[in-house]
Amino acid sequence: MIYGLKGTVVETLKDSIVVDVHDVLYELLVSRPSAWKAGGEASIYAYEVYGEDEHYLVGFVSALERQAFLSLVQVKGIGPKTALAALRATTPEDLYKAIAANNTTYLKKLPGIGPKAAAQIILDLKGQLTETDEKGNPAQFDEVRQALKRLGFRLKEIDEALASVNEPNLTNEEVLRLALRHLRKEGK
16 A cells, blocks of 8 residues: 655646656645645655546645545545545645534535535544544534524525634534624625
């Protein structure tokens, strides 16, 4: 199994990079090709994906990003390409915060992650990805969502506001206050 590569980045493409390792060129799918510069030396964490009809390498800028990817692909219904697409739209740190806070609204905004997958991610990974045993209220964001809906906000605005609140261990009132602060900023 390949854990990482060290070499020269030859080319950055739309969704991948090409790395020269002792005159052998490897193409790696990556979340952010712009993180590497062509012509520069790079140490890349990697994961090799084997499937029935596919075989490719995925590259990561850090061990933390690699661990987030590996954790996501362990979740039922999340494949390597969905996990990589999700990491394109967030950082491992923000992903961990959303999981610790039970913030399914944030997770649903990630490409390829719907309501069921978001709930499954929290169910499978809560506590595994975070370094603490923080506990959030699974129904908290739904309760605050309903309160904001009763206040007359549109669902799209509510979801954007709740996706911006990514802190575990907040009370409903604190989540509501942070969401309202976000809604006021957006309303100006």
